[in-house]
Amino acid sequence: xxxxxxxxxxxxxxxxxxxxxxxxxxxxxxxxxxxxxxxxxxxxxxxxxxxxxxxxxxxxxxxxxxxxxxxxxxxxxxxxxxxxxxxxxxxxxxxxxxxxxxxxxxxxxxxxxxxxxxxxxxxxxxxxxxxxxxxxxxxxxxxxxxxxxxxxxxxxxxxxxxxxxxxxxxxxxxxxxxxxxxxxxxxxxxxxxxxxxxxxxxxxxxxxxxxxxxxxxxxxxxxxxxxxxxxxxxxxxxxxxxx
Amino acid sequence: xxxxxxxxxxxxxxxxxxxxxxxxxxxxxxxxxxxxxxxxxxxxxxxxxxxxxxxxxxxxxxxxxxxxxxxxxxxxxxxxxxxxxxxxxxxxxxxxxxxxxxxxxxxxxxxxxxxxxxxxxxxxxxxxxxxxxxxxxxxxxxxxxxxxxx
Numbered sequence: 001x002x003x004x005x006x007x008x009x010x011x012x013x014x015x016x017x018x019x020x021x022x023x024x025x026x027x028x029x030x031x032x033x034x035x036x037x038x039x040x041x042x043x044x045x046x047x048x049x050x051x052x053x054x055x056x057x058x059x060x061x062x063x064x065x066x067x068x069x070x071x072x073x074x075x076x077x078x079x080x081x082x083x084x085x086x087x088x089x090x091x092x093x094x095x096x097x098x099x100x101x102x103x104x105x106x107x108x109x110x111x112x113x114x115x116x117x118x119x120x121x122x123x124x125x126x127x128x129x130x131x132x133x134x135x136x137x138x139x140x141x142x143x144x145x146x147x148x149x150x151x152x153x154x155x156x157x158x159x160x161x162x163x164x165x166x167x168x169x170x171x172x173x174x175x176x177x178x179x180x181x182x183x184x185x186x187x188x189x190x191x192x193x194x195x196x197x198x199x200x201x202x203x204x205x206x207x208x209x210x211x212x213x214x215x216x217x218x219x220x221x222x223x224x225x226x227x228x229x230x231x232x233x234x235x236x237x238x239x240x241x242x243x
Numbered sequence: 244x245x246x247x248x249x250x251x252x253x254x255x256x257x258x259x260x261x262x263x264x265x266x267x268x269x270x271x272x273x274x275x276x277x278x279x280x281x282x283x284x285x286x287x288x289x290x291x292x293x294x295x296x297x298x299x300x301x302x303x304x305x306x307x308x309x310x311x312x313x314x315x316x317x318x319x320x321x322x323x324x325x326x327x328x329x330x331x332x333x334x335x336x337x338x339x340x341x342x343x344x345x346x347x348x349x350x351x352x353x354x355x356x357x358x359x360x361x362x363x364x365x366x367x368x369x370x371x372x373x374x375x376x377x378x379x380x381x382x383x384x385x386x387x388x389x390x391x392x393x
Contacts, residue, residue, distance in 0.1 A: 148289060
């Protein structure tokens with residue numbers, strides 16, 4: 001009888017230790033998801049931006065790091081190769097997934113490209129993990145027909161993506177990542193674009209990029225504030241465009 | 244170069260170019276699904292016709308678009324597909340009247356051939372005659388990378 005009580009006590013202690021460990025692990029996972037803007041609380045979508053430099057990766061002094069072309073599968077039984085280096089434009093890589101709740105807002109935003117306010121020289125490409133780690137059927141429902149989507153675990157590894165949603169802005173001519181980070185809303189990602197554009201101008205020197213780049217940066221800053229072409233706030237009290 | 248392979252087609256996309264290998268679903272039950280390759284020197288839109296509808300309208304001077312379209316086994320042995328092997332291109336076969344859709348400044352060529360008992364059509368569009376030579380200097384090496392053996 002005593003032996004039975006001892007065995008039961010040992011088993012109970014082991015169970016308590018195991019449950020405590022699991023709860024701590026669960027808490028840590030939730031904490032990290034929240035830090036990435038992928039918390040389970042739907043009200044947390046409008047939380048402050050968590051855009052940040054990637055201090056956890058070794059970066060050279062010239063920028064955030066090298067970029068790599070994309071290759072993988074598409075959503076319709078196709079093979080896809082999309083260049084992001086050696087091209088004239090910049091590419092905004094949106095690392096999303098089919099299961100991430102925070103990503104839903106981005107899928108919805110991407111279905112209305114005219115409202116995104118992307119600069120003319122920025123191409124948007126969504127990168128998900130391989131088909132084995134995603135629900136392709138859900139992705140087909142989420143992705144707008146005119147949205148470029150590549151499923152590629154290799155791209156997630158090459159860009160050291162910590163989780164979804166995550167964004168990287170690649171400059172095609174320099175073959176470098178010029179900005180990266182995460183955010184819970186499209187407005188926060190626009191802020192990433194503004195900072196990346198400004199940083200890139202600084203890196204190239206004050207004359208780099210010229211008036212067109214400055215104009216693009218100002219446009220983006222205005223868009224982040226919700227000020228679009230024709231907004232009366234652009235015209236001051238007179239109601240006419242400033243000369 | 245980026246290596247792409249799917250649906251019995253392998254290829255190496257030139258640096259800075261974009262590539263897709265899709266499979267067109269069969270319409271008739273007796274019909275086999277067919278491979279369609281799109282390669283371009285510029286960003287491809289997602290909505291594309293097999294022979295470049297929705298694509299060639301977006302081309303700027305110097306751009307190149309290429310389609311490789313597989314036909315069904317019923318085309319085997321027909322005179323149209325008599326040439327054997329993946330062709331190489333010359334400037335002489337390009338013309339503005341060889342386009343599926345005529346657009347100002349664009350030149351095209353369309354070649355039918357059979358390889359490994361698979362009938363194909365190769366359709367190439369170049370925007371701007373001045374760029375034809377440099378386009379061929381990229382397209383012909385690309386064609387040499389094609390692997391159409393199942």
